[in-house]
């Protein structure tokens with residue numbers, strides 16, 4: 001049976017950096033579940049799906065084929081043999097992803113893909129519903145959060161560094177809060193802190209401090225092995 005470290009939280013709380021480092025230290029594969037919802041959104045936009053129509057999103061979702069491969073410490077995704085790259089990190093995808101992610105057929109499909117990843121071994125999985133819906137039974141569950149200001153500043157810096165966008169921190173904050181609002185109020189598997197998950201507020205912590213907090217809370221035998 002695989003060991004699963006599950007990390008949920010709102011946009012920009014630092015889930016990706018923390019998951020990547022924890023994965024590296026333990027030799028666990030990093031799984032970015034948000035990227036799967038971003039791919040579904042990207043493909044919907046490419047194929048001209050009406051994102052105001054839940055039925056159209058649901059029908060299209062069934063046709064998307066995402067290939068998952070373990071690669072250099074993480075699970076990489078391919079659509080039609082191509083890696084999506086930064087095409088799934090644009091402001092347009094940011095603005096539309098939560099509309100696609102709230103639809104049940106999309107969630108069911110992504111959840112099945114994620115559950116199937118245990119075949120690859122031990123995992124660090126980050127997202128919004130990993131601790132509540134995808135792997136609710138794992139003993140290592142975390143809710144990583146931070147103030148809206150801290151999250152917006154981090155995201156904006158990331159976007160500028162990667163050359164994806166050049167938005168102000170205010171614009172990034174507005175987009176992030178709009179997404180969080182939909183993600184936490186949707187009907188199916190909304191973002192919330194799971195009972196028993198360890199909440200970590202990273203606003204005033206360094207990345208290393210957050211990583212240490214996670215590592216210390218893991219079952220002792222996972223560290224030793």
Ligand code: DC
Pocket residue numbers: 011033034035037038097098099101102126127128129130179183
């Ligand atoms: O983490 P992210 O910003 O890449 O996520 C993209 C979108 O997918 C965002 O609207 C939240 C949603 N998501 C989700 O509903 N469930 C997950 N497990 C991961 C992401």
